[in-house]
Amino acid sequence: MCGIFGAFSTKGGPVLEDVYLGLYALQHRGQESAGVAWINSGGNVHALKGTGLVHLALNQQQLASINSGCGIGHVRYSTAGGSELTNAQPLTATSSRGAVAIAHNGNLTNAPAIQNYLESRGAIFQSKTDTEVILHLMAHQSHKKRLDAFVDSLRKLQGAYSLALIIDNRLVAARDPWGFRPLVIGKRDDVYYIASESCALDLVGGEFIRDVEPGEIVVIGEKGIQSLRIPVKAPEKFTCSFEFVYFARPDSVIHGRSVYEVRKALGRKLAERAPCPDADLVTGMPDSGTIAAMGFAEASGLPYEKVVVRNRYVGRTFIEPTQRVRELGVRIKLNPIREMIKDKKIVIVDDSIVRGTTCQRMIAMIKEAGAKEVHVRISSPPVRFPCYYGIDTPTREELAAARMDIKQLEKQVEADTLDYITEKDLIEAIGLPVSHSCTACFSGSYMEGDHSDEMEL
């Protein structure tokens, strides 16, 4: 998972502080590194990148003082590949034909095949990101106009990509034909924005215009917006349903659907699909399950309570994993309110179970605090398959629901009962056409034609 943001002023006014603030609003999509690239007055591309949260990786005042009307930014999620600065984005490439900058959210499933091919023809790769293949594909078409080279490069790509680029003093956005990752367009006075989520438009005071369509390339220049199509036919849409379940911020709107409302609807579905009428109260796993828990409470009529408090400095403070800290376990982060728990039958709602360890610890803690019964309810179907489209899921062996059925899992986490919604419930709560939602991590139905190891260029 990553977040991208772009800004373009038709009057050439300064936009880089807005890029900084946009990344700040998208911080939940990536905490490993952050970067900004822009066009300077001489028409060259510059970039600043750093590791860690946006305010550590970048210097707000430095960006505010740069007079550039065209910039893009990126926040990167911590994945297995390690947090090296060389993998931070935007990537840039300078040639005699000018400079290009690119920021990418998603995962290209055929990147290794393309990289092999290009290296055999003399290309030198600098980063370990799949994004770099797009720059090399463009460079190998040096006889074409660069926007054309870019469009033709997209034809070679498979998998998920929502992109922000700077090409020839224009801001370019593109979204893969399947539409895996969100991407929206906004506007404030003379400034156009593109952003991974609408909450970033809100923060900079931009008005939401529309989503970038799956398969669309949007080119923003001095004369405004222009729209092109990626010359690839996608048999169906694959918008990631996990964005609604967990990843996106609740104040974002994706494909016209409020994420907050979807999460409450998932909670209501859950109360219908897997009720728990004898319980005394409903609570949510902090903070991933709280909104669905409120929906569950609403539909079931059970009272919603906070029975576990999250230390509000967790995440701001790094606690070393010493022997003593391991001993104390989940207590470091979460503290039960014993007065609310003692002798109660409690429903805990969470968004998903991945490895199952967090869930197990939470149940143990609540039982230790005196709960009579603990019933776990999950506001999405069981996650049984890894994601190849940009979400950092563990391997299949590590996915609890891939190894066990629900009854086994219930026993494993020591819940009194454990239950999920179905894929159909999920689709209904999201409210988009069934053919438009990627549910590969639940169903294993990946996009067709994927995972090829060879390429034709």
Added chain:
Amino acid sequence: MCGIFGAFSTKGGPVLEDVYLGLYALQHRGQESAGVAWINSGGNVHALKGTGLVHLALNQQQLASINSGCGIGHVRYSTAGGSELTNAQPLTATSSRGAVAIAHNGNLTNAPAIQNYLESRGAIFQSKTDTEVILHLMAHQSHKKRLDAFVDSLRKLQGAYSLALIIDNRLVAARDPWGFRPLVIGKRDDVYYIASESCALDLVGGEFIRDVEPGEIVVIGEKGIQSLRIPVKAPEKFTCSFEFVYFARPDSVIHGRSVYEVRKALGRKLAERAPCPDADLVTGMPDSGTIAAMGFAEASGLPYEKVVVRNRYVGRTFIEPTQRVRELGVRIKLNPIREMIKDKKIVIVDDSIVRGTTCQRMIAMIKEAGAKEVHVRISSPPVRFPCYYGIDTPTREELAAARMDIKQLEKQVEADTLDYITEKDLIEAIGLPVSHSCTACFSGSYMEGDHSDEMEL
């Protein structure tokens, strides 16, 4: 406001990592600086202090590696005096009679008078904290045993103090005769703890034993706990009611009362005292009003919703207050969920109104997002008087409720209606005897005999 923590192992085992973790649990009581002092194997006192959050100010692994069975710690709140490291606590003093360390939560109302007197007798003060007078009072009784010198020093003090000290290889806790600030005792195996709030005991796995009584001195040594009395007669108790309203963590228990339950009760009282039957939903100011809002919802039957999302990186990320950021205002921190707000009549619950600016901005933002009506409900009485006992309130001119009556304030913040609970409601919700609660900031009834400028020694 500050937080203090102490640990003593009767077997001499290492306790400093627990002090670090205890401070981490008390981080909400002070973010300006943090410090730890301890006895080393040679019987000397050492201290480490730094500015900022606990994990920046102190080094967990360094503390974990120190073999000391007696330590105290302190987190300091940002007050007007500035965040200089010289004011960080614990303070230490080394003399030929050995070393002392002290950590203080509260405010001594007669500190200036004592300091004047001592300076006229040759004392040199190093910090700007009132706490230092205790050390000088002890040093000026160099002929007495040091624990006796400490007890006799307390006789001279007026105002609020919950203290943790190291004296002669023992851990000492003391609480002023009025009992303004909380202080509790806990135990885990061979380790005794003292802490500002019970949530810190929970984090280190300690069992709650009891509160330190107002006017009590607790001395913890190799043979266990011993209790002494401060030789001052307090006419009444003055336990701070604002700890329940706002300051303490909801998972703490003060004088046997769960803070979470008190806050919910305050919300229920509020729904009775100042109902709003035509509203569509209730929400809480994030994060200070959420629990009371849930109580209001419960008592009123109105649905509880989150309609404003707080950027979860606010507080972790420092945003420079540039021109652009001022322009964007509260948007940087809070984002309304328009779908939930549009055309709704909304009750917002908050814990208190100090200057009124936050409240005003919140209302403006919600109205801008399309709310039909906004009704403000406050889960404590109007704050009309400054606190002299350790809470950093502004001067009287800056307190909105000191300058305006409720109707004027309602108009000022542009609420459709604005209302409060009464002092009686507050006392009932807290559930302690009326004579035991300090309500000076609401009523102006300060402790008797206070504010004298002269001293007799």
Added chain:
Amino acid sequence: MCGIFGAFSTKGGPVLEDVYLGLYALQHRGQESAGVAWINSGGNVHALKGTGLVHLALNQQQLASINSGCGIGHVRYSTAGGSELTNAQPLTATSSRGAVAIAHNGNLTNAPAIQNYLESRGAIFQSKTDTEVILHLMAHQSHKKRLDAFVDSLRKLQGAYSLALIIDNRLVAARDPWGFRPLVIGKRDDVYYIASESCALDLVGGEFIRDVEPGEIVVIGEKGIQSLRIPVKAPEKFTCSFEFVYFARPDSVIHGRSVYEVRKALGRKLAERAPCPDADLVTGMPDSGTIAAMGFAEASGLPYEKVVVRNRYVGRTFIEPTQRVRELGVRIKLNPIREMIKDKKIVIVDDSIVRGTTCQRMIAMIKEAGAKEVHVRISSPPVRFPCYYGIDTPTREELAAARMDIKQLEKQVEADTLDYITEKDLIEAIGLPVSHSCTACFSGSYMEGDHSDEMEL
């Protein structure tokens, strides 16, 4: 100017701390950035690079703890291109055929032409260093063995290069056919070294074996040293004479000649060519002229004195160029000893005059301290032409001796007399065959066939 160092242990023992220490000995050749690259146990290349002096750019203990038997390092001189980390060396390139690392001292005169050609064929350049063309030339011959690809790449290069590389787990050194920059081989037990100057061998306890010959490629592997020739015929040698005059450390030996002895011989030549019999004493510009001044004193019989003291913390301490500091001028760095200067006729010896400003300020300071006469003597011929082979000289308009003859310059710097040695004197003092010394910066006689803008590949 830059410095390079390489180490290879035939027993695979750790060598990276020696690379660090070798760079430390070569610090005078570059203070902008430093880097180390090495082969790890998996056969991959890793690199660490940073800006500033060696001890700031790199972590000695980290390098000491890495178990690698093959490493190279680089210190980079501050040139006009700016001190960005992306230009720091060694450069590395990873492909399916393995990884390569390269460190370069010198300047390739046809790099822009090669870069243009390669970009037209799809190459993406990451740095602004001419060194990167070598990596791309190798990558474009992906069908050849990589050592062969390297040798064939050198055929395309013009200009100055002393190189250290890691190719296929071997340490490779190469020196251009003209022999501009020095490069030596050393050995200690099972470890071979290559270094820009012999003083670096001394520091790590290595014995000097021999210079790398102009046009030679040295391959050091588990079986020892192997020598290849660059397939380019160089009509003559071009060993840089400025290394002797100024750049190399006095304790280095280049082509069998002690730099210290050459500098003393230059001073003696200067005393013969441009005597100053009426002077009272001889001094050297600190620190660039001191050794030649000692030679001048020896040949002339005049006493050698230090009359100006350099603050020994200049260079360690950065002084901000505030208004006050500009006012104080050269005083910040240098302080005259008035007692030694007053009423004296003084000869100041320096190695060269570039812009003339330092010389002018020194004379003014000495006159202000009471000198009766100041006579300037330069231990090299006038620098009239820019260097294209790796020394960062200013443009022709900025070179004082390119704009003025000696009399004009004498007047400009306000010396009583000013004089130089001749090119013949220089060659004789160096003691190498005349055809082996590059004197292009004095004579303007650049290597033939240079400066072509086109390339054939």
Added chain:
Amino acid sequence: MCGIFGAFSTKGGPVLEDVYLGLYALQHRGQESAGVAWINSGGNVHALKGTGLVHLALNQQQLASINSGCGIGHVRYSTAGGSELTNAQPLTATSSRGAVAIAHNGNLTNAPAIQNYLESRGAIFQSKTDTEVILHLMAHQSHKKRLDAFVDSLRKLQGAYSLALIIDNRLVAARDPWGFRPLVIGKRDDVYYIASESCALDLVGGEFIRDVEPGEIVVIGEKGIQSLRIPVKAPEKFTCSFEFVYFARPDSVIHGRSVYEVRKALGRKLAERAPCPDADLVTGMPDSGTIAAMGFAEASGLPYEKVVVRNRYVGRTFIEPTQRVRELGVRIKLNPIREMIKDKKIVIVDDSIVRGTTCQRMIAMIKEAGAKEVHVRISSPPVRFPCYYGIDTPTREELAAARMDIKQLEKQVEADTLDYITEKDLIEAIGLPVSHSCTACFSGSYMEGDHSDEMEL
């Protein structure tokens, strides 16, 4: 050893950047910490202090921007007590009677006795510096005017002190009645300066006025300079001769004597007292012996050569003392020029022998480089006694010359011959009356009445 500097503008103009620059010129007197204290517009004293070199410990631009006409500064030498920031100077004390700041060079021999006495009367000491006793002595006379309290405090002190203070908006300088440490007064336009050495006046463009006399207190205020006497009768003067031998910068003038000229005279004396007629050349230990070596060469007629080169980045770069670095030993810092050494008989001149280890390593290195004979000549008498007046000498057991006679020492360091000058030679070369020079470290003749452990107040 430490360095102090003060500046006072009679027009109130800004002086703190000059204090910074003055400390920079005195950096050789202390590298552990640096600090500046000043009077602000409200008449309060502020201080900034830090560890390490001046430019790391302090912020030049911050100081340049402060508008204060009265400031003092201090650089602290690394002594056994450790480099804690709490020991950094200037020390300050604030009381109802105003604030005082103090910076001290020297060592008070009766400080422990005074501290014991004051602690028994309730004083709390914060630092481990003897300087703090002066502040407490002043505070215990709170009924007197503060300048009077200061003067009367000096009566209690024994040992060495050159002081700079801020008292009541005036700059105060004081020097102990024995005159151990240097202290000078300078002036530039409306600004008066005081400094440990005259080289600091030169750097800020100040004209040397005169030394502060032993036993004098100089008070600089808006009306200019005023002089008071310390009411203690000193039987004799005790100006430290080691300042001339080693400590002071060669461009300083102490008591009217140029340090450079004294060092050359010491070298000439040495050539007379301990000639070495068969030697081929003379060299100096870099950098402590170079000037005396030039004097030796001049008097003996032997040529002066540099045969060992000091890495010019030693001191700027911190090299970790790893196993490998210990193995390489002195090579890390010094490199012999073999061509100059081979088969030569060499005289090495150094200023002193303390532990003897440096000397021994230098001899070993030169012999290893092929020297036929190595003759050591020391430009001061043997150091046989510790210094109690501010120079950080080791204990008697560690002083090589306290354990061995010259012949034994010669054998120990493996010199062919080793010789010193006499105390009489030293006095003559310094050129001050014999009764004015402290030679306690050579002779053991300490000031009378010293080392008492009791005090009368």
